[in-house]
Amino acid sequence: MKLDSKFETAEMLEPAAELDLLANGASALRPIADGLDELSQAIDTISDIGDRAISASTRKLQQRLRRAEPSVTMIGQVKSGKTSLVNAMIGCPDLLPADVNPWTSVVTSIHLRSRPLVDSNRAVFRFFEQDEWKRLMQGGGRLGELAGRAGADGDLAKVAAQLDAMRDKSLGRLGDKFELLMGQEHKYGFLDPELVERYVCLGDDFEFDNDTSTSRGRFADITKSADLYMYRPEYPVDLCIRDTPGVNDTFMMREQITVRAIRESRSCVVVLSAHQAMSAVDLALIRLIANIPSRSVVIFVNRIDELSDPGSQASDIAASIRKTIKDHHGPADAKIIFGSAYWANHALRGNVGEMDPHSRSALINWAEAETGGMPEDADGQLSPAQIWELSGLPELFSALSERVSDSVGRDVSDNVARTAFNLVSSLETTERIMVRREHDSNVVPLNRKALPSELDRIEKRSIARIDEEFAKLIPEFHERLDRANLGFLDRATGALIKHLEAYGELSVWNYDPTGLRILLRTAYQVFVRRSQAVVQKIYDDAAVEIRELYVRGFDVDSAAFSIEPPAVPSVPPPVFLGQTIALDMNAGWWKRWWRSRRGYRAYAKDFGELILSETSSIVQALKNDYGETTRDAAMAPLVEFTRAQRAILEDLSQRSEILPEDLGDYGLGEEAKHKAAALASAKQVLMRHLAPNKTETH
Structure with missing residues (x-):
């Protein structure tokens, strides 16, 4: 699709009034x-x-x-202030719409460039593929799968009604263009809040006039991802900040999208609202981050400006977060930062005097708790720089710097x-x-013409070793996964029978699947640890063998000469282990499921089928993502390494043919x-x- 005719005349959007604050934080x-x-x-x-x-x-x-563009994924509840925090981090308080309707499922990636942009694209919006949309509309997405397995026909009917309303609104806004847009993308050479709202924000009132091309939320129903490119000289290094939808949505489509986004980043910021820092609904967040290393996670407790006494409440909130994470086997050592995107954005705008009185009171309370009282300016106000510091943004940048x-x-x-x-x-x-x-040497010389064939032999043998080792590792991995899955099923069914024997069929019973997740994560960890150790050994051995070619072919000093093997590829964390499954949803449907059964056998049989239908899909995903995929990923660096060495050795062979009389004073x-x-x-x-x-x- 052609670029929009409007082109951004300046590299940056309208800057915030106090961008030196951003530069200070990003430093x-x-x-x-x-x-x-x-x-x-x-x-x-x-x-x-x-x-x-x-x-x-x-x-x-x-x-x-x-x-090089390190990425940071922002995840959190809807209404945690996550988008406002992203706006503060990029120095544009009003770019991303903070009042996004809960229907939207757009992952927005903001690519911050430390150098002026060369490419003409400033915004690229991609739409869902036809099959993705149909899966959502016809099956109710992930929630439809769960409801169908659990027999929650009433819940599924509600979801279907909501989706029908959503589809009707989409057709009303897009008309006959609706089907044509599927799988397409729109590109623009400019970037502003109105453009972003057109693709990622749904309003409650929609305009249906003759010119709806600029109406708010026109394409938001079908937009899957948004990539925004910004020149930000305040950032000393390029960075991608990925804003994801909140995970507590109606039909859990966003949960699947967020899982994929987390896998693409090595750092993750979990944004919580100070009012409900670890409420029950946030257990979905804990399940997601439980599979990410603690060193990669930062927890930002936002909206402390709305607390009555943040100075004293923060420690209690932190303790509660730590306990909840520990109880649910999350990253207990993750760093926790308290702050306020509201304060940060007012500091950036330079209009701190317009803050809400309650927020200003909370700010003073926080300043006294953090610093024992901060000096005020001539007008009796805290300065933008002081408010920026209290907002938690500088501390967040510092934490991200370590992780990035x-x-x-x-x-x-x-x-x-x-x-x-x-x-x-x-x-x-x-x-x-x-x-x-x-000259005389104890090293058995090697015919330099044989170097290419020797290198080919090393490469083929190394690849064969990777194949052989993974031929043992992958079946062991699969067996461990299947054993964990069946063992969990036996324990869960046994616990159900004991409950029925003790309390009968009138007492509703629940079973926590955390144990299964831990077993599957352990299987993943064992496989990754063993596979990376094997790959490292093969890489090291290949480097040693190639080093011998230099020694024998060119009589280099074996004590002083070395070759670095390629780095072993990192393996992404199994974030999808945290996706919601039926056993997590102890809601109304579960009570109806329970009361619709009659007899112990019916309970045991149906419950076993429910568990297997849910857990088998997770086990299969682990097999698909970390078995042969890990093996194939280990091949590429090895081939690239040997290819580079082949070019070097061929060049050295040519140079070694130079006659002594042609050297002159070379090297002297x-x-x-x-x-x-x-x-x-x-x-x-x-x-x-x-x-x-x-x-x-x-």
């Missing part, structure tokens, strides 16, 4: 930017010293650094540094073979010494960016 990310810059400069040094082939390799590495640094180091810096380190090793080898000719002058010193310096930088090889479990 916590500066160490990440400094590290990437240092790495980039080391790669430039390698490029300057190397030949055309080396320069081509370094250009690819620089592109990988420039494309871990993900960048693991996924970008480490991989780039390993490849660059091996380029330095090749350059050092070049210098040696150009100034040292053949001041220029050669300068290059050697520069390479040594670059190598030290690269070594600082190499992450220690380790296995990761969540």
Whole structure:
């Protein structure tokens, strides 16, 4: 689709009045930017010293650094103030609509660029595919599946009625364009709040005039994702902030969308409302984050501006959160931050004097608790900078910096540094073979023409080893999953029989599926730990074998020469283990299910079928996502590694054919010494960016 004719004349939207506050907060990310810059400069040094082939390799590495975009996923309840918090984080208090209707299911990704935007796209909106929409409309989405399995026909009828109303409104707004838009995308060369509202926000009143192209929420029913691109020089490094729908929606479609969004990020911010920081409905959030490492999770308790005494209430809220998370096996060590997006956005606008009196009173209370009373300005008011600090945004940026640094180091810096380190090793080898000719050596020489075939042999054997190891690991993983599933079924059915024997059929009984989730997560952790250890060993062995080719082919010093193996790919956490299943929904349908059964056998048989229909789909998802997929992911770095080494070895072979009389003073002058010193310096930088090889479990 063509770009909208309107084009953004300035790189930024209308800025907030106090963007220096944003720059101050985002400065916590500066160490990440400094590290990437240092790495980039080391790669430039390698490029300057190397030949055309080396320069081509370094250009690819620089592109990988420039494309680095750590992402942070924001999740939370509807009305937790999550979107207002995102607006404060991006320095645009009014960009994303904070009053999004509970029907909307849009994941909004804000791509913050530290450099001016080159591409003309500022906003890209993608619509649901036809089959996704039909699944929702005809089956009621995930809730329809649950209701159907549980026999909750009444609940399913209510969902169907709601969906019919939603579909009728969509058809009324879009008319005959409705079907044509499915699976399409709209792109724009500008970005403003009105445009965003058109795609992600549903209002209660809809305009049906001759020109509805700009009406609020026109496309929101069918919009699946929104990607917004913004130039934010206040950010020292590129960052993607992903705003997800609240998880407590009517038919749980958003839960599925949010699960996918979390899997794509290495850092997650859980936004809770201070009024109901860990209410029963938030147990869905705990189930989701229970499968993410504590070091990757930040809990932001928002809306403390609405508390009567936040200074004293915060500690009680924190204790309650910790207890609830612990009781439900969540990330107990996750960092908790208290704050207010309302305060932050008023500080950004520079209109702190317009804050609600109750909020201003809460602010003073919080300031006294946090700092013992903060100095006021000449007008007797707290300054925007002081309010910004009290809002919790600077502390949130600092926490994210630690987590983003871990993900960048693991996924970008480490991989780039390993490849660059091996380029330095090749350059050092070049210098040696150009100034040292053949001499007596204890190393059995290798015909350099055999190098390609030797490298092919190493690659094929390494790939075969990965296949062989996973041929054992995957069945063990599947067996462990099936054993956990059937064991849970036996225990649950046994507990049901005991309940019936003790209390009869009149007392409604529930069963907590947390135990199953823990067993399945343990199976995942064992598989990941073992598979990553196996892959690491194969990578290390391949690097050792290739290193021997250098030693035997070019008589390099075996004590001083080294090659870095590729980094073992990280495995995403099994977030979908936290998705809602029938046993989690101790609502009206469960009581009706219970009372519709007659006789112990009917209870046991139907309950067993209900459990298997729910848990088997989770087990199958684990098998699909972490078995052969993990194996295939381990192949790619190995092939890329050997391909790069093949190019290096071929280049060294050509250089080694240069006759001694053609060398002249090569490698003996001041220029050669300068290059050697520069390479040594670059190598030290690269070594600082190499992450220690380790296995990761969540």
